[in-house]
Each structure stands twice: as C-alpha cells, then as structure tokens.
Amino acid sequence: xxxxxxHPSWVICKSGTSVKIECRSLDFQATxxxxxxxxxxxxxxxxxxxxxxxxxxxxxxxxxxKFLINHASLTLSTLTVTSAHPEDSSFYICSALxxxxxxxxxxxxxxxxx
Amino acid sequence: xxxVTQSPEALRLQEGESSSLNCSYTVSGLRGLFWYRQDPGKxxxxxxxxxxAGEEKEKERLKATLTKKESFLHITAPKPEDSATYLCxxxxxxxxxxxxxxxxxxxxxAVQP
Numbered sequence: 001x002x003x004x005x006x007h008p009s010w011v012i013c014k015s016g017t018s019v020k021i022e023c024r025s026l027d028f029q030a031t032x033x034x035x036x037x038x039x040x041x042x043x044x045x046x047x048x049x050x051x052x053x054x055x056x057x058x059x060x061x062x063x064x065x066k067f068l069i070n071h072a073s074l075t076l077s078t079l080t081v082t083s084a085h086p087e088d089s090s091f092y093i094c095s096a097l098x099x100x101x102x103x104x105x106x107x108x109x110x111x112x113x114x
Numbered sequence: 115x116x117x118v119t120q121s122p123e124a125l126r127l128q129e130g131e132s133s134s135l136n137c138s139y140t141v142s143g144l145r146g147l148f149w150y151r152q153d154p155g156k157x158x159x160x161x162x163x164x165x166x167a168g169e170e171k172e173k174e175r176l177k178a179t180l181t182k183k184e185s186f187l188h189i190t191a192p193k194p195e196d197s198a199t200y201l202c203x204x205x206x207x208x209x210x211x212x213x214x215x216x217x218x219x220x221x222x223x224a225v226q227p
Contacts, residue, residue: 046214
C-alpha cells in the first residue's frame with residue numbers, strides 16, 4: 001500500500017498561537033509532498049508543494065511566512081500555522097507523491113482557532 | 115483557463131441503481147486524470163489513474179473511462195457503502211519538477227438501501 005499519516009488529527013488552539021502539523025509517508029519515500037486546505041463542502045485547494053531538502057513552493061495568495069513548511073526528510077513534511085487566527089480554521093490535508101504521478105493523501109487535520 | 119468540472123454536484127441512487135459521474139476538463143499539458151473517493155472528515159482515497167484517451171480501469175463496482183475531453187466514473191449496482199464524495203483531479207505539468215493536481219468540486223453520492 002501507500003500509507004500517509006497526519007498528526008494531530010484535530011487541534012483546538014487560541015488565537016495568536018502556532019500549530020504544527022506533521023505529515024509522514026509510512027511505507028515509501030516521498031521527495032515531494034503537498035499541502036492542501038479544504039473548507040466545508042468545497043474541494044481541495046493546493047497551498048504549497050514541499051520538496052525534500054529545498055524550499056517549498058507556495059501557490060498564489062498563500063502567505064509563506066504564515067504557513068511554514070519544512071520537508072526535512074524523505075518521509076516527513078511539517079506545516080506550521082504561525083500566529084493562527086479564527087479564519088485559519090479549516091481542514092488541512094497533506095499528500096505524498098509516489099511513482100512520479102500519484103498522490104496519496106493523509107487523513108487530514110482539523111484545526112479550530114478560537 | 116485550466117478547468118475541471120464535475121457533474122452532477124449531488125446524486126442520490128437506490129441500491130442497485132447504476133449510474134455515471136462526469137468529469138470534464140479543459141487543460142493544456144494533461145499528464146493524467148485521477149479519481150479519488152472522500153468520506154466525510156477524511157482525506158481522499160486513491161481510486162484510479164488514467165493517462166490516455168480510450169483507457170479504462172475497473173475496481174469492484176467502479177469503472178473509470180477517459181476521452182480527450184472528459185472522464186466518466188461508472189458505478190454498477192451501487193451499495194450504501196459506496197456513498198461518498200467522488201473527486202476528479204487532473205495532473206498537469208507546469209514545467210520543472212512540480213506536478214500539480216487540479217481538483218474538481220466533486221460529486222456527492224448517496225446510495226439509499
């Protein structure tokens with residue numbers, strides 16, 4: 001299989017705090033991982049592409065200083081939401097690229113900022 | 115403009131009632147078309163990849179087909195456990211090493227017993 005995990009699965013935090021979400025490919029190595037955001041009843045919106053050993057590539061309109069991405073190894077990418085505000089509340093999903101074309105997704109992390 | 119459109123937005127079927135979901139796309143540089151299933155509160159689950167027009171793939175009650183402009187996901191004799199949102203995504207090559215998936219808005223399928 002191709003298993004991708006995320007941790008935590010949900011998090012509640014106060015406004016102004018930072019939250020780190022981990023994405024791991026458990027049974028394969030992934031030089032490229034992706035971070036998406038999904039609002040209720042909407043489709044996935046790509047936030048950034050994370051490449052192992054290099055800087056992430058952010059989509060237009062995504063603040064790179066607010067959403068810090070680190071892809072430190074071939075099996076781990078992290079997304080840190082800095083100084084989170086209520087409007088950052090969302091469902092964050094990562095994926096890992098396997099075989100050059102297919103993305104396998106994690107189970108998602110639900111963030112609620114109070 | 116590159117675009118992926120899915121129809122219908124929602125579909126309600128009786129158990130055993132076969133139907134098809136549509137995904138039409140207008141993109142340049144298509145490298146592949148993907149179908150995913152997403153259950154509420156979970157990440158998408160990979161179903162199929164199609165690379166060229168005329169290609170077909172099957173998995174249990176699901177069959178995906180691809181033409182130059184659209185893809186269909188056929189569901190034969192669905193069961194209640196097939197209820198989910200089905201997402202279509204197109205893989206594009208914008209040059210370099212990055213391969214982006216452009217998602218459609220999904221079809222919410224409800225299969226009633």
